[in-house]
Amino acid sequence: xxxxxxxxxxxxxxxxxFGPSAKRLLGTLRVDTPLLVLxxxxxxxxxxxxxxxxxxxxxxxxxxxxxxxSMQVPAGxxxxxxxxxxxxxxQQQQADMLGAMDFVPGAGIDFERLGMxxxxxxxxxxxxxxxxxxxxxxxxxxxxxxxxxxxxRVEDKIHRLPLSYFDRVQxxxxxxxxxxxxxNIGQTMQQTLxxxxxxxxxxxxVLVMMFLISPLLAVIALVTIPLTIVVTVTVAxxxxxxxxxxxxxxxxxxxxxEETFSGHNIVKVFGHQREVEKDFAAENAEVYRASFGAQFxxxxxxxxxxxxxxxxxxxxxxxxxxxxxGGLMSIGDVQAFIQYSRQFTQPLSQxxxxxxxxxxxxxxxxxxxxxxxxxxxxxxxxPARTVxxxxxxxxxxxxxFRYTPDTPLIDDLSLHAAPGSTVAIVGPTGAGKTTLxxxxxxxxxxxxxVISLDGLDTRLMTRDDxxxxxxxxxQDTWLFAGTIRENIAYGRPEATExxxxxxxxxxxxxxxxxxxxxxxxxxLDDEATNLSVGERQLVTIARAFLSDPRILILDEATSSVDxxxxxxxxxxMSRLRRDRTSFVIAHRLSTIRDADLILVMEAGAIVEQGxxxxxxxxxxxxxxxxxxxxxxPAAEEAGEASTRV
Numbered sequence: 001x002x003x004x005x006x007x008x009x010x011x012x013x014x015x016x017x018f019g020p021s022a023k024r025l026l027g028t029l030r031v032d033t034p035l036l037v038l039x040x041x042x043x044x045x046x047x048x049x050x051x052x053x054x055x056x057x058x059x060x061x062x063x064x065x066x067x068x069x070s071m072q073v074p075a076g077x078x079x080x081x082x083x084x085x086x087x088x089x090x091q092q093q094q095a096d097m098l099g100a101m102d103f104v105p106g107a108g109i110d111f112e113r114l115g116m117x118x119x120x121x122x123x124x125x126x127x128x129x130x131x132x133x134x135x136x137x138x139x140x141x142x143x144x145x146x147x148x149x150x151x152x153r154v155e156d157k158i159h160r161l162p163l164s165y166f167d168r169v170q171x172x173x174x175x176x177x178x179x180x181x182x183x184n185i186g187q188t189m190q191q192t193l194x195x196x197x198x199x200x201x202x203x204x205x206v207l208v209m210m211f212l213i214s215p216l217l218a219v220i221a222l223v224t225i226p227l228t229i230v231v232t233v234t235v236a237x238x239x240x241x242x243x244x245x246x247x248x249x250x251x252x253x254x255x256x257x258e259e260t261f262s263g264h265n266i267v268k269v270f271g272h273q274r275e276v277e278k279d280f281a282a283e284n285a286e287v288y289r290a291s292f293g294a295q296f297x298x299x300x301x302x303x304x305x306x307x308x309x310x311x312x313x314x315x316x317x318x319x320x321x322x323x324x325x326g327g328l329m330s331i332g333d334v335q336a337f338i339q340y341s342r343q344f345t346q347p348l349s350q351x352x353x354x355x356x357x358x359x360x361x362x363x364x365x366x367x368x369x370x371x372x373x374x375x376x377x378x379x380x381x382x383p384a385r386t387v388x389x390x391x392x393x394x395x396x397x398x399x400x401f402r403y404t405p406d407t408p409l410i411d412d413l414s415l416h417a418a419p420g421s422t423v424a425i426v427g428p429t430g431a432g433k434t435t436l437x438x439x440x441x442x443x444x445x446x447x448x449x450v451i452s453l454d455g456l457d458t459r460l461m462t463r464d465d466x467x468x469x470x471x472x473x474x475q476d477t478w479l480f481a482g483t484i485r486e487n488i489a490y491g492r493p494e495a496t497e498x499x500x501x502x503x504x505x506x507x508x509x510x511x512x513x514x515x516x517x518x519x520x521x522x523x524l525d526d527e528a529t530n531l532s533v534g535e536r537q538l539v540t541i542a543r544a545f546l547s548d549p550r551i552l553i554l555d556e557a558t559s560s561v562d563x564x565x566x567x568x569x570x571x572x573m574s575r576l577r578r579d580r581t582s583f584v585i586a587h588r589l590s591t592i593r594d595a596d597l598i599l600v601m602e603a604g605a606i607v608e609q610g611x612x613x614x615x616x617x618x619x620x621x622x623x624x625x626x627x628x629x630x631x632x633p634a635a636e637e638a639g640e641a642s643t644r645v
Contacts, residue, residue, distance in 0.1 A: 058335050442463050
């Protein structure tokens with residue numbers, strides 16, 4: 001039967017520029033702008049306190065060193081006298097160094113002042129940690145809420161996508177975007193945003209302090225910035241494509257796993273384990289190649305930053321030592337500057353090391369944004385119109401439809417299904433049978449012509465309004481993890497126990513439910529493996545009956561049940577189809593003998609229509625299908641009997 005276009009590979013993820021994608025990703029945080037301002041404020045306070053620490057600690061070093069020097073000179077003399085003596089004895093360098101220091105000859109170390117400095121340093125670092133914790137906590141809440149909103153957008157988007165999207169995208173690929181990519185975005189933002197904020201603020205704060213202490217040493221430290229930018233940008237350009245390829249390959253691999261596990265029994269039966277393992281190994285190798293390349297390239301950044309930082313550190317140590325020896329700086333200031341140089345290069349290194357996370361997260365964001373940017377199904381009419389609740393008169397007038405523009409499927413199809421009638425649709429695989437009922441449900445919109453319900457074009461109704469009036473039982477059963485009662489009541493959660501049991505009895509579910517230990521409270525697993533295939537089909541039929549639709553669609557609904565159960569279902573259907581317009585797609589022609597109208601479809605067109613006996617009598621397409629299912633004598637006898645009638 002017609003299934004629409006075959007499922008193919010997911011659309012290739014096209015790498016976008018890092019900047020626009022990152023900007024759009026940050027845009028997901030815009031709702032929490034006031035909290036982001038607070039995060040920035042807490043970050044500024046935390047960094048300002050942290051940056052003040054080395055300067056205060058440098059004062060402690062000066063106190064210790066000055067006290068040590070003061071014990072080396074005789075008490076009673078003044079600082080200036082000591083310096084003048086050194087100059088007179090030709091020790092100009094020592095004189096310059098002592099002249100830059102604040103000491104009292106013979107006084108020793110001022111422990112009271114030193115203790116106050118240490119307490120001040122402890123207080124500064126304590127409050128810096130407190131505000132840093134507050135910033136991280138606030139930012140964590142912002143990121144998690146943003147991911148919650150993003151997941152909701154993705155979920156909402158999926159419900160607005162046309163069925164054609166799901167026809168061309170593998171389920172594993174879609175699941176990878178909805179789960180793996182969104183989770184990767186959340187982890188990236190969680191791990192990088194706080195660090196980026198702190199690192200940038202630290203760089204700015206440390207740079208200010210370094211210029212205040214020594215402009216010369218600050219200029220030397222600034223060499224780090226252009227080198228860092230050059231290394232990061234060079235590596236990022238090459239790794240971005242590899243990260244996109246990594247997540248695309250991961251989606252393909254997930255699709256392979258989902259497909260293999262879903263058809264695990266078939267793989268075993270036909271002995272295709274080796275082929276599956278071979279395909280899996282090839283796709284897994286592709287994930288490895290892309291992941292290794294992306295991680296290797298991005299991993300270069302951190303060692304490169306450390307190397308640059310160490311070079312700058314050596315330069316600062318040498319020049320700073322010369323500055324102290326020349327009396328241009330105190331030893332405490334040099335110590336503070338060396339700490340600042342570490343604080344300056346460390347966040348730059350951290351920013352570099354986060355490049356791989358950022359590249360990976362933005363690559364995932366591109367894939368999620370690609371999903372969010374997909375073309376949606378056409379909007380419902382506004383204002384929408386409706387028909388009476390009991391409307392059941394369905395007509396096709398000169399309907400044309402095709403999945404792809406260059407492949408015609410249904411052309412100039414017209415039919416009328418009167419209320420209470422049963423319309424059976426038969427034909428070879430690919431004839432367009434399932435496509436026809438998909439058009440009834442508005443899973444697709446027609447390219448030409450009109451499908452009307454009680455004379456109203458269904459495109460003028462909302463899809464929800466149309467589908468609430470329609471019950472559908474598919475060839476492939478779908479039950480969710482829950483009790484049998486919950487599965488039956490899926491279409492009408494407010495149904496009473498009596499209504500559920502009545503629908504179950506009509507569909508012959510009640511007959512086997514009582515044999516189960518927990519009856520209607522029996523919990524089904526994800527695949528409902530604790531029920532047989534036929535029992536699962538009966539539950540889906542009971543679900544459709546309980547929803548009490550005006551239009552009933554059965555797509556090979558009895559193809560998975562045994563002959564005895566099939567007969568029971570047919571009898572129940574005869575009672576429950578009353579006052580409903582029923583479409584029955586079937587390959588078993590024995591199940592549609594009593595249909596009011598049988599449509600025979602070939603290549604998207606109705607080639608014959610009539611009752612069972614009428615179609616056998618003309619010995620056309622229907623007769624050939626019937627003859628193919630039953631032995632020749634029986635078919636001939638049936639044909640002759642229908643002719644006599």
